[in-house]
Amino acid sequence: VDQPLVPDGENILRAVFSNECDNQRGPFSSVFTGGDVSVSRPRLIPLNEHWGLFRRHVQKPPQRMLLFFLEINVAHLRDLGRNHTAKPTEIHVEEQPCDWNPAHARIVEDLPKGLAKKIIKECSRHDPPSWNTVSY
Amino acid sequence: MSACPSIASIFMPSERNSPTAGTLGTVMQRDAGDAAKDAVVLQKLGKTGWQRLYEFRTYYTQGWGEGDGQPVSPAALEALYGFLEGLELQPGMIPSVYLLKDGSLGLAWEDVAQNEIEVCFRSKEIRYYRGSDETELEFASNRAAELGRIANRLGSNR
Numbered sequence: 001v002d003q004p005l006v007p008d009g010e011n012i013l014r015a016v017f018s019n020e021c022d023n024q025r026g027p028f029s030s031v032f033t034g035g036d037v038s039v040s041r042p043r044l045i046p047l048n049e050h051w052g053l054f055r056r057h058v059q060k061p062p063q064r065m066l067l068f069f070l071e072i073n074v075a076h077l078r079d080l081g082r083n084h085t086a087k088p089t090e091i092h093v094e095e096q097p098c099d100w101n102p103a104h105a106r107i108v109e110d111l112p113k114g115l116a117k118k119i120i121k122e123c124s125r126h127d128p129p130s131w132n133t134v135s136y
Numbered sequence: 137m138s139a140c141p142s143i144a145s146i147f148m149p150s151e152r153n154s155p156t157a158g159t160l161g162t163v164m165q166r167d168a169g170d171a172a173k174d175a176v177v178l179q180k181l182g183k184t185g186w187q188r189l190y191e192f193r194t195y196y197t198q199g200w201g202e203g204d205g206q207p208v209s210p211a212a213l214e215a216l217y218g219f220l221e222g223l224e225l226q227p228g229m230i231p232s233v234y235l236l237k238d239g240s241l242g243l244a245w246e247d248v249a250q251n252e253i254e255v256c257f258r259s260k261e262i263r264y265y266r267g268s269d270e271t272e273l274e275f276a277s278n279r280a281a282e283l284g285r286i287a288n289r290l291g292s293n294r
Contacts, residue, residue, distance in 0.1 A: 017201070019192065019235040022184070028234045028244050029254055029265070038202055058202055063195040086270040113254055113263075114270035 006093040006105050008075035012039040013047065014123070015054050018065045031070065032119050035110035039093065042071070044103035051128060057100040070123035077107075077119060084115040173217045180220045181243075182230045192235040206239035212257040215280040216241050219255065219262070222284030247288075255287070264290065 006012065014031055015038075021027040031037075040050060050069060059066045074093050081091035092108040111119070178186045193208050200207075216233075225231070231245035240258045247253055252267030262283060264273040273290075275283050283290075 019188075019196065022188070022232045022234070025232050025244055028232070028242060030234055030236045030242055030256075033256075034236055034238060034240075060195075060200065063191045064200065086272075112270075112272060113256075113265040114267070114272070117252065117267070 003094045003096055006041060006074050006095055008073075008078065010041055010043050011071050011073050012077070012093060012105060013042055013050060013126075014039050014070045014072075015050070015058065016067050016070060017059070018063070018067060021067055027070070027120055029113040029116040029120070032107065032111050032116035033113055035108065037107040039105050039107060040101060041095075041103040041105055045101070047071075047126060048129065053101060066128075068128070069126040070120065071126060072119065072123045076122065080119055080122060081109075081111070081115060084112065084118065086114050087112045089115060176217065176220050180223055180225070180231070181233055185230065185233045188233050189241075192233075192241070196235060201237060205237050208235065208241065209239035209257075209259040211259040211277055212239060212241050215257040215262055215277040216243070218280035219243075219257070219284035219287075222281040223287055224285070225288070253287070255283075266290065 016027050016031055020030045042050070045053065047069065051066070054066050077093070078091045081089040089109060089111060091111070094106050094108055096104050096106045098104045174186065177189055181189065193213070196205060197207055199205060225245065226248065229245060231243040234242045234244070236242065236256070238258070240256055242254060242256045244252065244254045247266075247268070249268065252265070254265040254267075256263040256265075257277070257280070260277060262275045262277055262280060264275065264283065264287075265271070266273075
């Protein structure tokens with residue numbers, strides 16, 4: 001871990017796109033697995049500004065659509081990692097500002113699938129403010 | 137090499153008129169055997185799964201997402217095909233397919249007891265996850281077909 005860590009008191013947002021989620025089963029474990037998972041910090045940029053930011057820079061319609069954001073507190077995330085009985089995991093969320101998103105951060109570790117699924121269940125889900133049906 | 141547009145033309149009739157079809161994606165020449173693979177994908181993953189896999193293969197080119205996304209790994213794709221050929225699920229049980237940033241492919245479904253199963257096809261290995269007891273197993277990619285055949289038994293851990 002090279003960069004400063006995002007403080008435990010902050011929340012993080014994980015943007016979920018159509019390649020990692022479907023209508024039938026919702027978000028897959030890949031949302032939080034693989035390591036180097038991109039997240040964003042609503043403390044620096046409010047959630048309502050994230051929609052435009054991610055649509056402009058990351059979404060590639062019509063195939064890759066931004067569907068919703070998942071939000072979780074960093075301390076809670078780390079607790080879930082430590083308490084994951086199948087494989088206790090020390091999770092680090094590292095600051096990683098980039099040109100298009102100064103609030104960008106990353107989850108460093110490659111998390112077990114079971115832990116990723118647990119985290120997804122613990123997240124708050126934020127759908128787009130003006131939700132309309134997206135086919136994916 | 138021969139173009140094999142048959143299944144694509146059935147499910148993507150408006151593709152030629154899409155503003156992105158020729159600008160963002162790369163529609164590649166296909167091998168003759170791809171028709172058989174298409175048929176397997178269609179049979180096991182249904183129209184939605186076939187269409188999603190088609191989009192992953194065609195439109196998710198180098199640098200997708202935040203600039204570091206990898207195109208579908210050919211080795212992962214071959215492992216997925218091999219797995220699906222051997223996979224026998226109960227009628228109506230249709231896995232979902234997803235794409236990861238590193239070009240890996242994943243399948244997700246539920247076993248007869250509604251426990252989650254996920255199989256991730258990476259370039260060099262296959263990772264199997266069983267939600268009932270949070271078992272995670274790793275297999276060599278060349279065991280894809282074998283894993284597909286025993287997936288039902290792996291799902292039932294009783």
